[in-house]
Amino acid sequence: MNYNPFILNGKTILVTGASSGIGKSTAIECSKLGAKLIITGRNEQRLKETFELLVGNDHALLLADISEATGIDLLSDNLPQLNGVVHCAGVSKRLPLKFIKEESVSELHKINFIAPLMLTQKLYKKKLLLPESSLVYISSVASSYASIGSIMYMSSKGALNSFVKGLAFEVSTMKIRANAIQPGMILTELSPILSDDDKLKDSELYPLGRYGKPEEVAWAAIYLLSDASKWVTGSILTIDGGLTLR
């Protein structure tokens, strides 16, 4: 029996931030379901490691820093037409209110919010997004769930969520879909500021008893990329082991 509505056969998918964490896992999982991947990131060595783990042939690797306009140009000049994009590139920096500087907040918003917006605009203007293509943005429950020192990160993800809703509305005329996934803490993206003990204590706050794994986010991205979600747009999918239930 071959029935699988989540299959990605014949789809060309761009994954940003593919050198580590959720991006890496998303690229690998998508390749297992038949997609042709184009992976991008800033770190050549780690990007190559992801590339080696992709299943199947015909994938491509493009080194680019999409937080800069030149990086977006470089990337988009070398892309084919796409059926989907998963935007995973993002950074986190914890600073309490008193220590936030305009420079730090600008830098963080540039990577987490402005880069996905400008890249999307470029892909759209260059007509690289095929009709019925699917755009997926990795946000975070931090968009509305507070923790100490997270003001910069929270506001960048809040902006990203609102962007996705506005975008979904605008591109619906092209039958393009845009959705966000907001995970809770995922094992690979942990801040080194927290000690292992603190992480353990924090993970016990999750009703399902642990932090998430990158592939548990990747599988949601696959759903949103696949034809199984053809009528889903503008949604913000929470994947957090129950953290925000209370």
Next chain:
Amino acid sequence: MNAKFIELFKETLEIEEDIVNTETKFRELEQWDSLAFLSVIAMIDEEYDIVIEGNDFKKLVTVNDLIEEIGKRKA
């Protein structure tokens, strides 16, 4: 270094009384909480351009330990 650091430390935790010296076990201060923890990390980053990671920070007990850790990393 010591006097300057103690001043910065007190300022970071908004301590006005003269209750902090190099022997102070900072986790025992009434003002110590998760915001104070992140604030001290941020202050050391801002003032000394040093990021003390969680697993290392956990081993530090007194204000002097903080000063020594900074000194060690600056060397």
